[in-house]
Amino acid sequence: MPNTYASTIGRLWTSYNQRDWEEMKSLLADDFHFFDNATGISCTRDEWLERIIEYWAGALPDSAVSDLQVVSADGVATAVYELSGTNTGYEMLPGLGTTNKRAAxxxxxxxQFTESGTISSLEGFYDMLSVIRPLASDDAIRVSLPFEVQSRPRVGVVYPEGSHVALKVA
Structure with a gap:
C-alpha cells in the first residue's frame, strides 16, 4: 500500500491547488489530527481545513503545492514539497501588512494512515523564518529578531534510486 499513500498525498495537495475543500476532507479520517511544529498548533480535521482555507489560501490566494516527493512504508509516509504564492490576501503576520510579494x-x-487508507494524522515541519524572509524587508526582520539573518543556499535531498515516489501535483 505504500504507493497508495503517495497517491493519497498527491490527491490531497492537488485538491488544495484546485481549492476542492470537499475532496481534501474526504481524504482525511473523521478523527484526523494535525500538529504544526512551527507554531505549536494542534487541531482536528475540520479545524485544520478551516486553517488551511483561512491562513494559507487566504493570505496567498494563488498558492500552490509543487515539487512533491513521498517516501512511505508501514502506514506512514513522509512528504517533502513546496508551497508558494503571492501575499495579496490578508497579512500573514501581525504588523507585516499585505505585501504583494511572493513566498516559497x-x-x-x-x-499516518488508517487501515482503509485515509489520512489519520499529519505533522508539519517548516521554518517560520522562511515565511517571513521573502515578505518582510531586511530592516523589519533585523528589528524584530535578536540575531543576524543571512540567506542560505537551498540544499536539495538526494534519495537512493527507487526509495521514493515523485509525483506531479496538478
Missing part, C-alpha cells in the same frame, strides 16, 4: 516555503510532513 519548503515543507516536510509526516502522514
Amino acid at each position: 516555503l519548503r515543507m516536510c510532513s509526516i502522514f
Whole structure:
C-alpha cells in the first residue's frame, strides 16, 4: 500500500491547488489530527481545513503545492514539497501588512494512515523564518529578531534510486 499513500498525498495537495475543500476532507479520517511544529498548533480535521482555507489560501490566494516527493512504508509516509504564492490576501503576520510579494516555503510532513487508507494524522515541519524572509524587508526582520539573518543556499535531498515516489501535483 505504500504507493497508495503517495497517491493519497498527491490527491490531497492537488485538491488544495484546485481549492476542492470537499475532496481534501474526504481524504482525511473523521478523527484526523494535525500538529504544526512551527507554531505549536494542534487541531482536528475540520479545524485544520478551516486553517488551511483561512491562513494559507487566504493570505496567498494563488498558492500552490509543487515539487512533491513521498517516501512511505508501514502506514506512514513522509512528504517533502513546496508551497508558494503571492501575499495579496490578508497579512500573514501581525504588523507585516499585505505585501504583494511572493513566498516559497519548503515543507516536510509526516502522514499516518488508517487501515482503509485515509489520512489519520499529519505533522508539519517548516521554518517560520522562511515565511517571513521573502515578505518582510531586511530592516523589519533585523528589528524584530535578536540575531543576524543571512540567506542560505537551498540544499536539495538526494534519495537512493527507487526509495521514493515523485509525483506531479496538478
